[in-house]
Amino acid sequence: MNNDHALRKAAPALPAxxxxxxxxxxxxxxxxxxLRVLEAIVQLGRSKxxxxxxxxxxxxxxxxxxxxxxxxxxxxMAQAGLLMRxxxxxxxxxxxxxxxx
Numbered sequence: 301m302n303n304d305h306a307l308r309k310a311a312p313a314l315p316a317x318x319x320x321x322x323x324x325x326x327x328x329x330x331x332x333x334x335l336r337v338l339e340a341i342v343q344l345g346r347s348k349x350x351x352x353x354x355x356x357x358x359x360x361x362x363x364x365x366x367x368x369x370x371x372x373x374x375x376x377m378a379q380a381g382l383l384m385r386x387x388x389x390x391x392x393x394x395x396x397x398x399x400x401x
Contacts, residue, residue, distance in 0.1 A: 327380055328376060328377070328380045333365055333369055333373050334373050334376070334377060336358060336363055336365060337354055337358075337365070337370055337373045337374060337377070338377065338382065338383075340354045340357045340358050340361075341354065341383070341395065341396075341397060342397070343357065344357055346396075347396050348386065348388070348394035348395070348396050349394060349395050349396065350392055350393070350394055350395075351367065351370045351371050351374055351393070351395075352367075354370050354374070355367055355370050358370075374395050377395075378395065381398055382397070382398055383395045383396065383397060383398055384396045384397070384398050384399075
């Protein structure tokens, strides 16, 4: 067994990067901001997440992003098919992981 292969196999992959790799429909690069937003959604583990929840989670984890970046990234990932974008009764936009990704 190659030593380099063993190192890659032993290192755990980020769950967010895994979502980008699993979907053949995704036509966007997994930038650090996109990975952090997707990772936050996965870690929050809820079916519907607001951008404010993502922002709070990232700030508490020590990796904050500007609110505008979070909104843009979430919108881009919804357009690419990684996330589903819905409206709640109050008019707020919520995001969830897309089925089958």
